[in-house]
Amino acid sequence: MQLSVTLYAGLALGPLLYCLIVVFLASVVRGYSGFGLAALLVTSLSLVLSPAEVVPIALLMELAASAVMARKVWRYVAWPSMGWLLLGAALGTPIGVTILAVVPPDPMRIAISLLVLAACGLLWIGYSYRGQPGWRAILAAGGVSGVANGVAALGGLPLVIFLLSIAAEAAVARATLIVYLLLINAYGTVVYTYQGLIGFEVLLRSGIFLGPMVAGVAIGNRHFLNAAPGSFRRFTLILLMVLSLLGLGRALL
Numbered sequence: 050m051q052l053s054v055t056l057y058a059g060l061a062l063g064p065l066l067y068c069l070i071v072v073f074l075a076s077v078v079r080g081y082s083g084f085g086l087a088a089l090l091v092t093s094l095s096l097v098l099s100p101a102e103v104v105p106i107a108l109l110m111e112l113a114a115s116a117v118m119a120r121k122v123w124r125y126v127a128w129p130s131m132g133w134l135l136l137g138a139a140l141g142t143p144i145g146v147t148i149l150a151v152v153p154p155d156p157m158r159i160a161i162s163l164l165v166l167a168a169c170g171l172l173w174i175g176y177s178y179r180g181q182p183g184w185r186a187i188l189a190a191g192g193v194s195g196v197a198n199g200v201a202a203l204g205g206l207p208l209v210i211f212l213l214s215i216a217a218e219a220a221v222a223r224a225t226l227i228v229y230l231l232l233i234n235a236y237g238t239v240v241y242t243y244q245g246l247i248g249f250e251v252l253l254r255s256g257i258f259l260g261p262m263v264a265g266v267a268i269g270n271r272h273f274l275n276a277a278p279g280s281f282r283r284f285t286l287i288l289l290m291v292l293s294l295l296g297l298g299r300a301l302l
Contacts (some may be wrong), residue, residue, distance in 0.1 A: 051081075059250055059254075060097075064097040064098075065257075067096075067134070068094060068097065068098075068108070068258065069096060069257075069258065069261050070132060071089075071090065071093040072090065072110065072258045072262050072265070073261035073265040074089075074265065075089035075090055075093070075186035075265070075266060076114060076261065076262045076263075076264070076265025076266045076269065077265040077266075077268050077269040077272075078259065078265075078269060078288065079114050079198075079265070079266055079269060080118070080265060080268060080269020080270040080271075080272075080273070081208055081269035081270070081272050081273045081276075081281075081284065082223070082269075082273075082281075082284060082285055083118070083222075083223035083224070083226045083227045083230075084205040084206075084209055084226050084227075084230065084288075084290055085205070085288055085292060086107070086110055086111050086114055086293065087107040087108065087110070087111045087205075088205075088206075088292045089292070089295075090103065090106070090107040091103050091107050092295045092296075093297055094106070094107070095299075096141045101166060101246070102250075102251065104246075105241050105246050105247050105257050106249045106251055106254055106258070107213075108234055108237050108238060108241060109238065109247070109251070109255040109263055110250075110255060110258060111230060111234045112146070112231065112234040112235060112238055113255075113259060113262060113263075114262060114266050115227055115228070115230050115231030115234060116231060117262075117263060117266055118227050118266060118270065119227055119228055119231050121203060121244065121270070122220070122223065122224035122227050122228070123224070123228070124223050124224075125220045125221050125223075125224035125295075126221070126223075126224045126228050127217070127221055127224075127225045131188045131225065131229065133184050133187040133188045133191060134187060134188075134190065134191035134194070134208070134225075134229055135191060135229070135232060135233070136188060136191060137188040137189065137190060137191020137192035137193075137194065137195060138191045138192070138194050138195035138198065138204065138229075138233055139195065139200075140191075140192055140195060141191065141192035141194065141195025141196040141197075141199065141282075142195040142196070142199040142204075143192060143197055143199065144192075144195070144196050144199065145195060145196040145197065145198060145199020145200040146199040146200075147199075148196070148199070148200050150209075152200075154298075155300040155301075157200040158203070158296050158297075158299070158300040159296075159297060159300045160201075161197050161200070161203050161206070161207075161292075161296070161299070162203075162293040162294070162296040162297045162300070163293075163297070165203075165206050165207070165210060165289055165290075165292075165293045166290060166293045166294075168210045168214075169210070169286050169290050169293070170185065170221060170287050172210070172213050172214060172286060173286055175191075176214065177215070177216045178214045178215045178216070181215075182215055189206070190207065190208060190211040193207045193211075194207045194208040194211075198233065200226065203296065204233065205226065205230060206289060206292065206293070208223075208226060208229065209226060209285060209289060210289070212226065213285060213286070219273075219282065220282035223273070223281070225232070
C-alpha cells in the first residue's frame with residue numbers, strides 16, 4: 050500500500066489515469082486559447098479529488114502553462130495596457146475576497162457565469178467596443194477581473210470578454226491574457242504557499258501532471274499557429290459559454 054501511495058501520490062491507478070487524461074485535454078485547450086485550464090481542471094478533477102486539493106493544483110498548472118507559453122508570446126503582449134490591468138486586478142481582488150466573506154461563493158459564481166453568457170451573446174451577434182479603450186476602461190476591466198478572481202477564481206473570463214469586445218487581434222489578445230495570468234497566478238501561488246495550501250502532496254501531483262500539461266499545451270499552440278484568424282474568436286466564445294455553463298452546473302448541483 051505504501052508503494053502505491055508513493056507511486057501514485059495518494060491516487061489509485063484508475064483515478065490517476067483519469068487525472069492525467071483530463072490535464073492533457075484541458076492543456077490542449079489552454080495551448081490554443083490561452084485560458085480555461087484552471088476552470089476545466091477544477092470542474093473535472095473535483096470528481097475524484099476534494100476542492101481543497103484541486104484548486105492549488107489548478108493554480109500551479111496554470112502558472113506552469115503560462116510560464117511555458119509566455120516566452121513565445123512576449124513580443125505580442127499589449128504592454129501599455131498590462132499595467133492598468135494588473136492595477137485594476139490588485140484593487141479588485143480584495144473587494145472580491147470581502148464579498149466572498151459575506152456572500153456564499155455559489156450565488157456569486159452563478160451571477161458571474163450568467164453575465165459572461167450574456168456578454169458572449171452580444172459578442173456573437175457582432176457587438177464590439179467602439180473606438181480604442183482608454184486607461185479608465187482598461188483599469189475597470191482589470192478591476193472586474195480581480196473581483197471575479199477574488200470571489201470565484203474566475204478572473205480570466207471577464208478579461209477575455211473585454212479583449213474580444215475591443216476586437217483585439219487574436220495573437221495580441223492571447224498573448225496579453227497568457228502573461229496577465231502568469232503574473233496574477235504567480236502572486237496567487239505566493240499567497241497559497243503562505244497560507245499552507247501548497248504542501249508536498251500538491252507539489253508531487255503537480256509534478257506528475259507536468260508532462261501531459263506540457264504536451265497538451267504544445268499541441269494546442271501548434272493548432273493556434275495554423276488556425277485562421279476568425280476561428281480563434283469563434284472557439285473562444287464557445288469555450289467561454291461552455292465554461293460558464295460548467296460553472297452554473299457546479300454551483301447549482
